[in-house]
Amino acid sequence: MRQxxxxxxxxxxxxxxSALFHLARLLTGGDRHRAEDLLQxxxxxxxxxxxxxxxxxxxxxxxxxxVRAAARSARRRWWGERPTEELPETPVDQxxxxxxxxxTRLESALALLSARQxxxxxxxxxxxxxxAQVAEVMGCPVGTVRSLTSRGVARLREVLSEVGExxx
Numbered sequence: 359m360r361q362x363x364x365x366x367x368x369x370x371x372x373x374x375x376s377a378l379f380h381l382a383r384l385l386t387g388g389d390r391h392r393a394e395d396l397l398q399x400x401x402x403x404x405x406x407x408x409x410x411x412x413x414x415x416x417x418x419x420x421x422x423x424x425v426r427a428a429a430r431s432a433r434r435r436w437w438g439e440r441p442t443e444e445l446p447e448t449p450v451d452q453x454x455x456x457x458x459x460x461x462t463r464l465e466s467a468l469a470l471l472s473a474r475q476x477x478x479x480x481x482x483x484x485x486x487x488x489x490a491q492v493a494e495v496m497g498c499p500v501g502t503v504r505s506l507t508s509r510g511v512a513r514l515r516e517v518l519s520e521v522g523e524x525x526x
Contacts, residue, residue: 367408370416371401378420384480385428387469388462396431400424421485422495425477432473467517475510482507 371378382400383393400423404416411419468476474496481492482503489507493500 366412367405370412374417378417378424381421381480381485382424382428384465384468384484385424385473385477386431387476388465389469392431396424396427399427418491418495421481425481425495426497428477429473463518464514467514470517471510471513475506475513478503478506479510479514483511 378400379393379397382397383390386392386396400420403423404411404420407419408416468479471479477496478492481487481495482489487495489500489503492507493503496503
């Protein structure tokens with residue numbers, strides 16, 4: 359029993375790792391280290407719930423755990439120290455550099471949103487979930503999701519247009 363439980367869990371994690379890590383990274387405002395911690399915390403909780411959720415919707419369960427843990431983390435985060443510089447990524451190709459630059463701009467802009475706005479925008483537009491499912495994951499009414507999403511997108515447009523390039 360334990361071996362089949364571990365095998366199913368391992369397959370799930372191996373198959374979805376990249377997407378789950380990217381989701382965690384977006385939920386933490388682009389902070390790779392916090393995203394790793396967040397995903398690790400979520401996977402520990404998923405492991406203990408695996409027998410219950412393995413046949414149902416493990417990704418939906420993990421998504422909900424990640425969103426709630428990210429919101430908790432944002433509420434207790436200490437803002438006394440902030441890193442002042444980041445090492446630049448070395449571009450491999452001119453096209454790749456533009457993609458990385460655009461992703462970095464978006465992650466920086468997402469980091470300026472509140473944790474709930476960021477979660478609503480990421481779940482709605484990156485994960486492409488319907489409003490009802492986002493509301494379920496976040497534990498709030500659909501109207502709140504609409505409001506958070508609308509305000510979050512408006513703030514993103516404002517921040518990204520300050521750089522001087524129009525947002526599509």
